[in-house]
Amino acid sequence: MAYKNLRHFIETLEQAGELVRIKTYVDPKLEIAEITDRISKSPDGGKALLFENTGTDFPVLINSMGSYRRMCLALGVRELDDIAGEIEALFKMLSKPKESILDKLSMLPKLGQFASWMPKVTGGKGACQEVVMTNPDLTKLPVLTCWPKDGGPFITLPVIHTKDPLTGTRNVGMYRMQVFEKDMTGMHWHKHKVSAKHFSEYKKLNKKMPVAVVLGGDPVYTYSATAPLPENVDEYMLAGFLRKKKVELVKCITQPEIEVPADADFVIEGYVDPVEDLIWEGPFGDHTGYYSLADWYPRFHVTAITHRKDAVYPSTIVGIPPQEDAWIGKATERIFLAPIKMTLVPEIVDMEMPVEGVFHNLVISQIRKDYPGQAQKVMNAMWGAGQMMFNKILVVTDDGVKINNYLQLAQYVFKNLNPATDIYLSQGPMDVLDHSCSKMGFGGKMCIDGTRKYEEELDTVFQSVPSPATLDTAAIMQQFPEIKGINARLLQQDISCILVAVEKNRPFHIRELNEQLYTLPAVAGVKMILYVEHTVDVNDLASALWRFCNNLDPKRDSFVVRQPTSEGKYLGGIGMDGTLKNKVLDNFERDWPNIIVAADDTIKKVDEKWSALGLGEFLPSPSLKYKHQIYGEEAVVQQ
Structure with missing residues (x-):
């Protein structure tokens, strides 16, 4: 399903009983995040929230994809596995031998569908350019400050557009943006990301790098920007496939080398100058549940801000799980199972990324095991595949258990596990947000082989005894x-x-x-x-x-x-x-x-206004559970 704009998605959420409008004034500085944290941790992710009184001209939509049902609504499907099934069917059709002219002709309708998903640049202006800020000013947007030790306000759902200066290949990614001035932010792209590679090429050419940041539009754009696609696959082709309609793009006004979706809510145009000094960006309360530490990143200078007349500012918060990003991760887990199965790990049956593992930290892979050593083969294949290179703990099991039943899964894995021989330790690239690594971006990995063992995999020097049922x-x-x-x-x-x-x-x-x-x-x-x-x-x-x-x-x-x-x-x-x-x-x-908790005064303010928010029964702050676990008022333990 293709949404005409973000308002269309909001209407769909409201009709489905998945949205609450909040008319009381709520401060984008800390208060919206505290309310959202309470709602996102309620059963099934609570509701999407539309804050209509933010002290600016624009409402804030948040937690809009913060449940399984809302994630399905965003992608226009009944079940996330439906998308994986469709991708698998396409792979099989394209790889099937074509023996006759009739076989080849039968492909034409599908090839026509492929063409209909490809993004298209149109002439003229888009709805995203109905209003042009003559003096671009980010302070006029309700940019959230989420947590008390954050370095400042952050744009948290930016769909960032860059191009390779040599090939013209577009990349669409998502990297947080700290607002420093009314027309300047940081650009937090990590060294492993495609936009960082583009930046490196502009640096060699000694040229300013054009960048455009999109907020809103069809929620599929936001999801596609987070998807772990190969570098040569256009994110808007994935978006076209998901919405079953091509994405129409228009050229930016001040950065015409960059095209953006015509139906977006906001477009922030600008550039990054590779010769300019970097800026100290952060800390930021991140999806790990810990503050990611400050570091040096490029400056993004804003040359124009355009928006729809009825623009809605989309945002999200990340922090101690579960949060909205857990459901975005669940979509990736289900959607990309088919490509992994068809191209990298043909023996894979299913995959699971538990919320407690915050994406990369813990991945469970279920395989169809046919020979000894197969778990190690899968381990090497997965650690060499795209963003799976950041995985820290990989658990491999076979089809003797359902992996989404965590109790049965743990029983099965431990039954098959000899911890001295079936746990494999390695090193490799890690997410730069992983604070446990002794060196940033490089650390240890572990594979736990919980599959049933063939005789060749057993070490007879070890004795198996039952574990105790209780301990004193x-x-x-x-x-x-x-x-x-x-x-x-x-x-x-x-x-x-x-x-x-x-x-x-x-x-x-x-x-x-x-x-x-x-x-x-x-x-x-x-x-x-x-x-x-x-x-x-x-x-x-x-x-x-x-x-x-x-x-x-x-x-x-x-x-x-x-x-x-x-x-x-x-x-x-x-x-x-x-x-x-x-x-x-x-x-x-x-x-x-440090772990992320709300400030005491923010908790008190939200407690006092809760009855006016229309959110039902009072929910205490989730931060209260963790207050005794922080290390003091500083955001880090100083060495």
Whole structure:
């Protein structure tokens, strides 16, 4: 389904009972984000919110794709798997041998469909250019400041258009933009992104780089900008395929080399000068649930702002999951399963990216296993595929279990796992937002082979014993006073894993504690121990796993043990250190960011105006749960 504009999408959401209009004034500085955080963490992602009184001429739409149903509405489908099925059918049709003239003629209608999806540049002006700001001023837009330690207000849903200066190939991506002045922002493109490569080419040519930023329009544009497409695939071809209608583009007014969707709500035109000094950008409360630290990035100078007469400013917030971006990630997981299966990993059956893993941190891959070593083959293929190169923890299982049933999945994986032989540690490129890496953008990776094993994959020097059904956690904590909490309940569910909260007080503390715990007879047979810092509630499993995944560098922080048995064999176990790291105890040289929580005064203001918002039963701030876990008022732990 093609939406005519963002207002059309808003009407569809409202008719479906998926939108709440908020007429009370709400400040774009911190208050909108705090309200949205409460709603997005309510069951099924709550509702989309339209803030109609923002102190500017423009309303703010937020959380518009923040549930499975709204994500499907945005993409015009009943189920996200419908898109994957359609892509798979297209792949099969195109790859099928064409033996006769009739076979070839039968392809023509589909080829015509391909042509109808290709973007088209039209003459004249678009609706996105109905109003032209003669003096471009970003302060006239309701740009959100989301979190108290953010470096300033950030544009959070910018669809950023650049072109390769040598080939003219367009790229459409999404990178946050911190507003510094009325006509200048940062441009936070990472070194791995295509726009950063374009910037590098302009730098070689010593030329200013034209850039255009689109806000709004068909929500498919926003999704396509986040999609992990190959560099040579136009994001607007994907958008055309998803909406079943080509995207019509118009040339920018002051940057005519760049074309933008004619039906967008806002277009911010400008340039980046490669010879200009970089600007110190950030911090920013990011999708990991932690502040991403400040760093040097290019300056974007605004030369024009145009917009529709009825423009709506779209935005989102990211932070401690779940948030709206979890559902955007779910769409990518389902849509791109078919291309991965058809081109890279033919044995793949399904894929899952749990919310607690915040996209890259944790990916579960289910395969059809036919031979020994196949999990390792899949590991290498996936870590070499596009944005999957940023994956930190990859769990591979086979078709003996349903991977979206996390309890059954964990039981199956641990049943098949020897932690001393079936966990593979490597290194490679990482997301620059991953704060656990000792070096920015480069760190450890882990693959857990939870598939059933062929005889060739078994190591006979290891003995298998049942894991204990219970642990005397009080006795263990009395023996090791630095342990402030133990969650051993997974053992009762036939999952050989415990979580331990530790107050570290010496170098190599977790490694030594892990060795000591595994010498206890009571711990014999426990395959995995996950360590988090003492402020984490290990009985809140989802929260503890989120903290653990963020803070772990698998290669640096994993400690395999081989405990000898009386039979002359070994018991395998592994401990993994998901605590925060610092220079004194861990020789960690980088700053460590804080988790994201709202300010006390913002929470109080929203509490006081809640009854006037029309959002139903009062929802307390999710930040209250984490207030005791921050490290003080600074956004980072200083080394």
